[in-house]
Amino acid sequence: MSTIKNTLKTIIPKSMRELLIRKVTLQDITAHENFVIINLMLKNFYNFNLNDKLNIVLSNGEYTESLDYSIEKNRLSIQLHNNVFKNLTGNSTIAVSVNGKNMIIDADENILNETSFFKLGKYYNILVNGTLILEHLLAEYTFKQSAVQAEKMNTSYEKLSVTFDSYRNMERYNLALLYPNKIVEFQNQGELSVITAEDFNNVTMGRGVLYLVQGFEMTPVNINISEQNLTTKDHNLQFLREGNEVFTIIDNHEMEMTQASCNIDGDNILMSFSYTDNKDISQMIVADTISGEEAAFDVQRISANEITVRVPVSTMVKDFTRKRFKFVTGGAEPLVIQPDVSELDELGFGERRVLDFEHENIKLWFYKRKDKALGFKVSRPRFKRQVTEIDQFNFDGFIRGTENFIDCQPYLIIEDRYSKENIIVEAEEEFNINLAELNLKEIKSKDKTILDVFVAMVHSDGDIIRKEKIKYQFSDYKKDNYYGSRTETDSEGNTHYYLITTTPFDNLKIETFSIPKEASIPGEAHKKDYNTWLVGERYDTAQDNGYAFYKYLREHTSVNAYYTIESSAPDYEKIKSDTHVLPFGSKEHFDIAFKAGVLLGTHDLENLLPYKPARGFFSFEDTVKVFLQHGVLGRKRVEYHKKYYDLPFDLFIVSSEPEKYDVVMKKLGYDEEDVAITGLARFDSLPRGNKTKDILLMPTWRDWINTDDAFLTSQYFHNYNGLIHNERLIKLLEDNDVQLNFYPHYRAQMYFNDEILNPSNNINFIRLGTKTVQELLIEHSLLITDYSSVSFDFTLMNKPVIYYHFDVRKFFRQGKLRPLFHTFIGKIARTEDDLIDLIEHQINLNFKSEQPDITGIFKYQDHHNSERIYNSVVEKIQMLADDE
Known part of the structure; x- marks a missing residue:
């Protein structure tokens, strides 16, 4: 077949081949009151009759529907009626097939980002990826179509104020920008009819539409302006009006670089820059592109448009991540300026330099980023390691790249995951390890534990320069499989089992357990x-x-x-x-x-x-x-x-x-x-409507917090520490004789304690293990949590729940199993002030539940869950017995 295709390419000119290839492209999308039209352009179909052969189906796994369409000349119009959107959750695929074969669909180059639309208060986008994907964006939000009219907009450095009719009290609203796939919300710093935004740290380049937001309800804002500019430290925002829509085009502050150079001077990198504008540059910022961490360095001015700056190599190399550079002007209204190096291909920054850094030959170089800014890359020496064969309790493997380490020797380290006790074995570039020769019993922290396997480069002075887990080439990860094993009996008659397994990331590990000599190990034919x-x-x-x-x-x-x-x-x-x-x-x-x-x-x-x-x-x-x-x-x-x-x-x-x-x-x-x-079995013990009075604050954990410093500098700690010290909350609790009992997640218990909570006798710390979670839930009238599933128990008791979602996007960065509004039954606060407003409202209601519809969460709302579980297990036992 490939020979025929190549022959046709030779015989038929490219221009003629273009006339023979059928193409389907997304042309535009139009939203109407009762339906949405997706227009596709058909090219080179000529007199091909599609009507009898075309099938268009929308599907999201649980819901499938054939869609109406019409064809006029070379345009295919797909109709999405409102009833389709009523049945949708999550993303859906729209497949267009001819005679059962799916068409390959591309996007017209002129459509750009104009693929999103609103329907029934929700926000959707059409993604073109060979097929059409109907994306439900920002599913937790509801979008109003009618705009709120504002009287005027005022801007100054780092400040945006929007004034509404004097009779409107706008204190509970915030301003927000709706980007194509995210929302940036600004905390309201104004009062009465004026909404003021003064924190623009989360703004990014692009196009955003101006909205009001209250909770999860978005309303567009209309202001009679032609053009208005807002300067922030990091961006310039140009506000424009088109119809009833006010939007902003957001750009970085930039300056064109004309010359640049760098030299390594001992432990420092000395950089020189020349630029076109005579800007008063006072500092250069080195920003980590992964963590966002920034370090600022004072510059030395050579002339009106030339500076030098000295940066430690350790700063540039830190965490071996990419860095980007920004400059900061002096004065009362500083600007963060991005260097534009788009025209400077011959800077000389692209040269790779090798540097001995902490006994490793690292490579570092500067480069032009996709956004035209100056970037920096650092590369550690390649350190390939892999186990290639496992035979019983032996494994073979290799280590590559040892020549890039100075005065170092490779070792294998087998380490108990909990105690960190280890065995260190010298290794060659091609190695065979017989684990039976190692005294693994001596490093076990308990009878059942996990031993991780590392390769380390160790310097002659004993310092570990690199330590990395080793992967298995033929890993087939399951939680309940293994690749090799060994059994041994110790001097006391206990039997030790060792199993070579892998992690979800294909890293090698050894799972081990011990059977005491008193236990009778059954034979192979024993029955359950x-x-x-x-x-x-x-x-x-x-x-x-x-x-x-x-x-x-x-x-x-x-x-x-x-x-x-x-x-x-x-x-x-x-x-x-x-x-x-x-x-x-x-x-x-x-x-x-x-x-x-x-x-x-x-x-x-x-x-x-x-x-x-x-x-x-x-x-x-x-x-x-x-x-x-x-x-x-x-x-x-x-x-x-x-x-x-x-x-x-x-x-x-x-x-x-x-x-x-x-x-x-x-x-x-x-x-x-x-x-x-x-x-669930524990639901059987939950009372309904028991009389209590106090408030339980019980947040869950954040998996991205993994060090003490990360915790103490986190938004998580800042928000909860701020809440329990909020003077308005303290007064509210004291005036109403209500106790707020704070039960931190077990990983956070060490950071929150009685000493931290001492500002008020009405705020108490609940120590882990003093009460069960269920006891705490039963004893309280109001639960404040963020994402914890204990809220379901509380809801089932007909008690109100308030959710504190200050970091909802980061928490669900890996996706959600169901839309937020399906499982968060109760009021959601985005800010500390909103949360205290909701607490006050619940105290005034004497903690009365609004009796929400929870049938989508609990099919049964009785005390017979354990009985149903028991019957289901018995039925499963019988079913499996019948299959044998």
């Missing part, structure tokens, strides 16, 4: 007892769905149920008198784990089995595996996709049809018969 059920949560808790269901089994069924928890956990002390509570890793735990035919956990079964949950281990494949869950799914992404298991859960517990069909089946890959709508 399906009336013995082992239940658990995380290793160290007994306060969630696992323990709630265990108690139900013990009190209401004849099942031989057991619960496992670490003996060092605070919760263990409360329940250790129960003979069916098994200390994790004990002889009794192993005996029951070997026997149990049903395993039920709120997390992965690693948390309730003392051995590796994998095929071939004590008939694990013969067990019935039940996921009890630890919350209602639908907000952030989770790690329980069926593809991550060799032996996935046999039964997945959910609380509603949307959770079953939209999330667990559609997003996590489970079959319908493997998902049971029962409700």
Whole structure:
């Protein structure tokens, strides 16, 4: 076939071939009151009759509909009626096919960004990617079509004021800019009928339409202007009016560079710049393009348009990330100016220089960025390492690039993930490691633990210069598989198992567990007892769905149920008198784990089995595996996709049809018969309408905070620390004799304590382990959280919830499983003032719930969830037995 195509290319001129190739391009999109028209241009179809062969289908997985269309000459018009948008959630595909074969669609080069539109108060975009993607943008917002008329706009340096009719009180509104795919909101600094914005740090280049925003409701603003400019430190905003729409074109401040040079002077880089405008440059900023961290350096002025600046090499090399440069003018109204190097291809900055930096040969060079600004790259020496073969408990691999390290030797490091105890083994560029020769027992922090495998370049003085995890070339990541293993018995008769596995990133690790000599290890032919059920949560808790269901089994069924928890956990002390509570890793735990035919956990079964949950281990494949869950799914992404298991859960517990069909089946890959709508076991203990008075503040964690410095400088700490010290909130609580009890996430407990909360006797710190989460939920009348799934428990008790979403976009940066308005049942505050307004409103209402419709979250609102779970498990056991 390729030979024929090449022959045709030779015979037929390019200009004629263009006349023979059929093309489909997106031409424009028009929104009308009752429908939206997508116009496609058809090229080179000539007399080809499409009407009888064309099929246009919109689909988003759960919803499919054939779309109406019309063809006139060379234009295909697709109609999206309003009823289509009423049925949509998330993004949808619009496939255009002829005789069952999909057309390849391109975007017309003149359409630019004019692909977005509003329909039924929502914001949509058509993305062209070979096919048409109907994107539901900013789904949590509602957009009004009628504009609010403002009287005037005033601008000055770093200040924008919009004045409305004097009778309007605009204090609860903010101004915002709507970009094609994001919203930048400005905190209102004005009063009465004037909205004032003074913080423009989040503005970026591009085109934004001016809106009012209150909560998640957006209203366009119309002002009778022709053109008005706003200068901020970082940008120039040109406001224009077109019809009833006021928009702004946002540009950086720029200056053209005419000459530049750099030299490495010891531990510093000396740079010189010449430019066209005689600007009063006082500083140069080196900005990290990943973290956003900036460092400022004073410049030395040589002449009116020439400067030099000295920057430490360590600043330029820090974190080995790309850097960009900006200049800052002096005076009372400083400007941040981006150097434009678009015409300076011969600067000489492109030369790569090799530098010995902390015993590594690093490369560094300057370059022209896509935005025409001056950028800087740094490259560490390539350090390739990989395990290429695993045979039993040996692995072969290689290390490349050692020549780029000065006075260093490669080593393999095997390190306990928790204690950081390690074994260091010298390695060659081609290595074979027999793990059986290493005393792995000596570095284990506990009987069941994980040993990570690293390659390190170690300097002759003993310092580790580089330390990186090593990948396995043929990794096939599953949570319950392994590539090689070894068993050994220690001098005390305990049996140690070691399994070579990988992480989701294909990094090699060793999972290990020990079986005490007192436990009787079963033979290969042993059978599971399906009336013995082992239940658990995380290793160290007994306060969630696992323990709630265990108690139900013990009190209401004849099942031989057991619960496992670490003996060092605070919760263990409360329940250790129960003979069916098994200390994790004990002889009794192993005996029951070997026997149990049903395993039920709120997390992965690693948390309730003392051995590796994998095929071939004590008939694990013969067990019935039940996921009890630890919350209602639908907000952030989770790690329980069926593809991550060799032996996935046999039964997945959910609380509603949307959770079953939209999330667990559609997003996590489970079959319908493997998902049971029962409700969660812990819901059975929730009272309805119990009389309480106080407020519970219970935020969740942020996964991007991983150091003390990151926490103490984070928006997370700043916002919650500011809230609990807010004088208006303190007075509100004291005047109404209401207690606000702050229960930080366990990772944040060390940063919030009684000392920090001492400004008021009405704000209290709840220490981890002093009460269960469910006890706290029952004892309070109002919950303030951000994204935590404990809000579902509160809502089910008919109690009000307020959500504090000051960082909603960053929190959901990896996507959401369901639109925000589907799962956040209650009022949402974006700012501290809005939050306190809502708290005051709830106090005035005496914490009365608005009785929202929660059928989309909970199919059942009774106290029979555990009973339904039990019946579903029994039914699954029977179903699996019938299949054998």
